[in-house]
Structures are given as structure tokens and as C-alpha cells.
Amino acid sequence: MPSPVPFAPARRLLDDDLLEAVRSRAAGYDRDNAYFADDMVDLVSSGYLRALVPESFGGAGLGLRETAREQARLAGAAPATALAVNMHHVWTGVARYLHDRGDASLDWLLEEAGRGEVFGFGYSEAGNDLVLLGSRTEARPDGAGGYTFHGRKIFTSNSPGWTRLGVLGLDSVSDDGPHLVHAFLDRDAGGFEILDDWDTMGMRASQSRSTVLDGAHAPAARVVRRLAPGPTLDPLVVGIFTTFETLLAAVYTGIADRALELAVAASRRRTSMKNDGAPLAQDPDIRWRLADAALALDGVWPQIDTVAGELDALVDRGAGWFRATAGLKVRATETAKQVVEQAVRVSGGSSYFSGNELGRLYRDVLAGLFHPSDDESAHSTVAQSLLGPLG
Numbered sequence: 050m051p052s053p054v055p056f057a058p059a060r061r062l063l064d065d066d067l068l069e070a071v072r073s074r075a076a077g078y079d080r081d082n083a084y085f086a087d088d089m090v091d092l093v094s095s096g097y098l099r100a101l102v103p104e105s106f107g108g109a110g111l112g113l114r115e116t117a118r119e120q121a122r123l124a125g126a127a128p129a130t131a132l133a134v135n136m137h138h139v140w141t142g143v144a145r146y147l148h149d150r151g152d153a154s155l156d157w158l159l160e161e162a163g164r165g166e167v168f169g170f171g172y173s174e175a176g177n178d179l180v181l182l183g184s185r186t187e188a189r190p191d192g193a194g195g196y197t198f199h200g201r202k203i204f205t206s207n208s209p210g211w212t213r214l215g216v217l218g219l220d221s222v223s224d225d226g227p228h229l230v231h232a233f234l235d236r237d238a239g240g241f242e243i244l245d246d247w248d249t250m251g252m253r254a255s256q257s258r259s260t261v262l263d264g265a266h267a268p269a270a271r272v273v274r275r276l277a278p279g280p281t282l283d284p285l286v287v288g289i290f291t292t293f294e295t296l297l298a299a300v301y302t303g304i305a306d307r308a309l310e311l312a313v314a315a316s317r318r319r320t321s322m323k324n325d326g327a328p329l330a331q332d333p334d335i336r337w338r339l340a341d342a343a344l345a346l347d348g349v350w351p352q353i354d355t356v357a358g359e360l361d362a363l364v365d366r367g368a369g370w371f372r373a374t375a376g377l378k379v380r381a382t383e384t385a386k387q388v389v390e391q392a393v394r395v396s397g398g399s400s401y402f403s404g405n406e407l408g409r410l411y412r413d414v415l416a417g418l419f420h421p422s423d424d425e426s427a428h429s430t431v432a433q434s435l436l437g438p439l440g
């Protein structure tokens with residue numbers, strides 16, 4: 050069957066053997082609620098964590114579009130592994146975004162990623178729906194341009210694996226007014242505790258545990274921005290938003306792609322007594338359902354390619370980037386959820402057994418609902434671009 054992916058990325062880092070090895074471990078990690086340690090070893094040794102790092106920094110120099118396609122392939126093999134690794138790609142992607150636009154403030158990150166450091170994303174907090182534009186974590190000035198951080202971050206993916214953690218906190222004591230502080234922590238410097246509290250219905254191998262920051266220190270050289278709270282077009286924030294949403298869309302689209310593949314196989318395997326033992330692939334209702342899922346999915350790939358391709362090409366959409374990438378994330382994650390559900394319907398009751406791959410994809414794909422931008426926030430972004438701010 051031809052792949053529903055209309056065209057392959059120009060360059061690939063993940064070979065099929067590596068993807069098969071990753072796929073073969075996914076059910077065990079899920080069952081045991083275990084970290085994807087062996088996947089990480091393979092991904093590091095394949096150079097995949099340097100995908101977005103420019104060649105001049107020791108990386109592979111892939112663009113965002115190419116990396117999005119690779120992330121979709123990885124997600125098709127092991128969604129939780131892809132989601133956790135996504136956080137690292139987000140940071141190297143943001144550093145690349147800034148570098149390509151003449152801003153060297155995260156060039157050190159490209160150098161460190163080129164040398165093998167692994168970056169985590171420690172931004173989310175309980176009940177913080179301002180996401181990038183506010184924080185409940187205290188950023189306390191150290192008097193020398195650096196900060197200590199005090200607060201609790203939730204859903205920190207790749208908790209066992211990161212060596213550097215990007216964090217956001219609020220400095221409300223400095224004389225020049227409140228500032229949101231974006232900075233990076235070094236795992237070896239300590240000042241934090243990772244809780245053993247990850248036991249979820251899906252994305253289990255991502256081990257997105259809570260991180261309690263208790264004086265973790267970022268020296269001045271690792272403070273990337275101090276920004277006034279509230280809306281901003283600062284390139285760091287636009288870079289985080291656009292890179293995060295685009296790569297996240299790719300992960301969930303990769304899950305849907307795999308679900309469709311499994312459903313096609315199931316429709317050939319399952320037979321109908323009603324139709325004299327003919328495979329369900331000959332049943333017009335099943336054919337319609339599979340086609341319906343493919344029609345929805347086919348519309349997402351070009352959107353990912355176009356958005357990622359425009360970011361690679363440095364297209365300046367200004368504030369329009371928020372609408373473009375929030376819309377992409379919501380369309381991709383909602384479509385993925387629908388496609389996986391169609392796949393489950395086609396595949397029948399076997400997918401309801403724990404240990405079944407499609408059943409796991411059904412649990413994993415649900416996580417797409419929770420990541421920013423959630424449905425409400427994306428609609429509010431688009432409404433604002435159409436109608437202006439609420440009066």
C-alpha cells in the first residue's frame with residue numbers, strides 16, 4: 050500500500066532498523082511504566098539528538114520540516130519516546146530559530162547540544178494557563194545577574210535523561226519591575242528534586258515527572274531573557290511557540306499514521322461471516338471508514354510541511370505565527386485522535402486488550418488534548434486575530 054505520507058524528508062537520520070528496535074521496546078516500557086533508556090542510547094548514538102543543530106556546531110543540520118517528518122516516523126514507532134525527545138528538539142530548534150535570525154543568545158545551547166547535552170523543558174505548572182506569559186515559580190535574583198528558582202514544575206518529560214533544563218520563573222522583586230525569567234539549569238548543580246509521580250494512562254515511557262525547584266541556580270550566562278509579563282513578540286517566545294507547536298503536531302500525526310497502517314492490516318486480517326468469510330477490507334462500510342481517516346490525515350501533512358518549511362525559510366508572519374502554529378497543533382492533535390478512533394473501530398475488540406499496540410496508541414494520542422495550545426486557547430488566539438482583543 051502506498052504510504053499516506055505524500056513525500057519523504059530530503060534527509061533522514063533514523064534508519065528502519067533503529068525504528069524497529071524502538072518499536073519492539075515500546076509495549077514493555079508502557080507495561081512497566083519505565084523510562085525509554087535503551088531507545089535513548091540508540092537515538093544518541095545515531096546522532097538524532099543533533100538533528101536540528103547546524104553542521105557548524107557539530108550537528109546534522111536538518112531543517113524543522115525534515116525534523117518534523119523524522120519525529121513523525123519516531124512517533125509511529127514509539128509515541129512516548131518521540132514526545133519526550135521532542136522537548137530536546139524544541140530547545141535546539143529554538144536556538145536554531147534565533148541563530149538563523151541573527152540572534153546568538155542561544156548559540157551556547159547549540160554548542161552544548163553538539164557536544165551531547167540533552168535539554169528538557171521545565172515550563173508547565175499546575176493551574177498556569179498563561180503558559181509562556183506568566184509563572185507561579187519564583188525567580189530570585191542572586192545579585193550577580195543570575196537567579197535561583199523556587200516552585201514546582203509538572204509534566205517534565207525525559208526527567209531521567211535531561212542534563213540541562215529550560216525553566217521559566219517570575220522575578221517580582223527587582224527594582225526595574227516584574228520580569229519573566231527564561232533560564233537554563235544544569236542537572237549536576239542540583240537544587241531540585243524529581244518526584245517519582247508519573248503513572249498515567251498514556252505516554253508512560255516519557256516519564257514526565259514533577260520537578261520541585263528548591264533554589265536551583267542559573268548563573269547570569271544561562272539567563273536567556275528577562276521579559277515583562279504579558280503578550281510579546283520577543284523572538285525567544287515566538288521561537289518557542291512556533292517550534293513547540295510544529296514538532297508536537299508532527300508527533301501526533303505520526304501516531305495517527307501508524308494507527309491507520311495497523312487498521313489497514315486489521316481490515317485484511319479480519320473476516321466477515323456475513324460475507325462468506327471475505328476480509329473486512331471488502332466491506333464498503335469499513336472501506337469508507339478507512340478512507341475517511343486517510344482523508345483527514347492527508348490534510349495535515351501539507352500543513353505541517355508548509356508551516357515548518359516557512360519557518361525554515363525565515364518567513365516573517367509577525368503575530369500571525371501564533372494563529373498559524375496554534376491552529377496547526379490543534380488540527381493535528383484533534384485529527385490524530387479521530388484517526389486513531391476510526392482505526393480502533395476498524396480493528397475491533399483486540400485493540401481493547403492491554404498490550405495491544407493500537408490500544409496503546411489510543412491512550413497515547415489523548416495526551417495531545419492537554420498540551421498547549423489547548424482547544425480553547427487556540428480558538429481564542431484565532432478569534433483575536435479575526436476580531437481583535439476582547440473589549
Ligand SMILES: Cc1cc2nc3c(=O)[nH]c(=O)nc-3n(C[C@H](O)[C@H](O)[C@H](O)COP(=O)(O)OP(=O)(O)OC[C@H]3O[C@@H](n4cnc5c(N)ncnc54)[C@H](O)[C@@H]3O)c2cc1C
Pocket residue numbers: 132136169170171172173174175176177178203204205206207252255257416419420421
Ligand atoms: C505526556 C505529556 C508530556 C508533557 N511534557 C511536558 C514537558 O516536557 N514540559 C512541560 O513544560 N510541559 C509538558 N507537558 C505539560 C502540558 O504542556 C500541560 O501543561 C499539562 O498537560 C497541564 O495541562 P492543564 O492545563 O490541562 O493542567 P492543569 O489543569 O493545570 O492540571 C495539572 C495538574 O495541576 C493540578 N492543578 C490544576 N489547577 C491547580 C491549581 N490552581 N492549584 C493546584 N493544582 C492545580 C491538577 O489537579 C493536575 O494535577 C506535558 C503534558 C503531557 C500530557
